[in-house]
Amino acid sequence: MKTNKASFGKAEKMLLNSLVLAALAAPGVAMAADTPASPHTITANIGFTTDYIFRGISQTSTNPALQGGIDYIRSSGLYAGIWGSNVSWVADSGAVATGSVTMELDTYFGFRNSFAEDFTYDIGFIRYNYLGSYTAAGGFAKADTDEIYGAIGYKWITAKYSYGLGQFLTVPGASGTSYFEINASVPVADTGITFGAHIGKQKYKGATAAAFANTPTYTDYKLSASKDFGGYVVGLAYTDTNASPFYTYPAFGGDWGKGTAALSVTRSF
Numbered sequence: 001m002k003t004n005k006a007s008f009g010k011a012e013k014m015l016l017n018s019l020v021l022a023a024l025a026a027p028g029v030a031m032a033a034d035t036p037a038s039p040h041t042i043t044a045n046i047g048f049t050t051d052y053i054f055r056g057i058s059q060t061s062t063n064p065a066l067q068g069g070i071d072y073i074r075s076s077g078l079y080a081g082i083w084g085s086n087v088s089w090v091a092d093s094g095a096v097a098t099g100s101v102t103m104e105l106d107t108y109f110g111f112r113n114s115f116a117e118d119f120t121y122d123i124g125f126i127r128y129n130y131l132g133s134y135t136a137a138g139g140f141a142k143a144d145t146d147e148i149y150g151a152i153g154y155k156w157i158t159a160k161y162s163y164g165l166g167q168f169l170t171v172p173g174a175s176g177t178s179y180f181e182i183n184a185s186v187p188v189a190d191t192g193i194t195f196g197a198h199i200g201k202q203k204y205k206g207a208t209a210a211a212f213a214n215t216p217t218y219t220d221y222k223l224s225a226s227k228d229f230g231g232y233v234v235g236l237a238y239t240d241t242n243a244s245p246f247y248t249y250p251a252f253g254g255d256w257g258k259g260t261a262a263l264s265v266t267r268s269f
Helices: 004-032 206-209
Strands: 040-049 065-074 078-086 096-099 103-115 119-131 132-138 144-154 158-163 178-188 193-203 220-228 233-243 262-266
Touching: 144 178
Parallel strands: none
Antiparallel strands: 040 065, 040 262, 065 078, 078 103, 096 132, 103 119, 119 144, 144 158, 158 178, 178 193, 193 220, 220 233, 233 262
């Protein structure tokens, strides 16, 4: 009987210790459960590219660019952000009479989310701001441009439509100018490598755009590959267009819509 009592006492003590430990741990678990994750996320990014190419056209006269931005995302799908890069195309195209424009600063906001498991959507507004004190040359407008956009995606492919609300990248009276694009982004599992493909059509509207000797409307294409090296994403992209001589400025650096490759490095944090 002594042995049985001793055994029962030991077991009772072990049970008591377990209950005490559980009681001490419980408040911590409850506190963790009662502390919801923040619905707000803020991220930043900085990058370098050998040529800033936007919709197939060089924005830096085929020269390098330093870029970066900040994004706010709410768990509901609401987002907003700013993004900037050095540019030279506004002045180099002859659209500036006096002054200079050396920086693009974009501001945007929108809402994106998913549905039916594999589908996504994104609607928003973006303003392309070109900073500088300058006067537009005759026949040109200021470069600042407003667009609204909508996109729908399925797994690794996305279609997006952007619609200009007024003057468009120095072209006055170009409301209704649009850009339709299809993008594919295919990550390779466990490698950090992503392959991409893109086709887009920039279509200008308005009497001013129609009056140009060479149409500014064109189609662009891109193939790309990128790899994540411990948070640093290194990318290589080749772009080409069927752009007319409208985008050729021999006196200011050559053909900005020709086929070209660009190397980039981006870090997000």
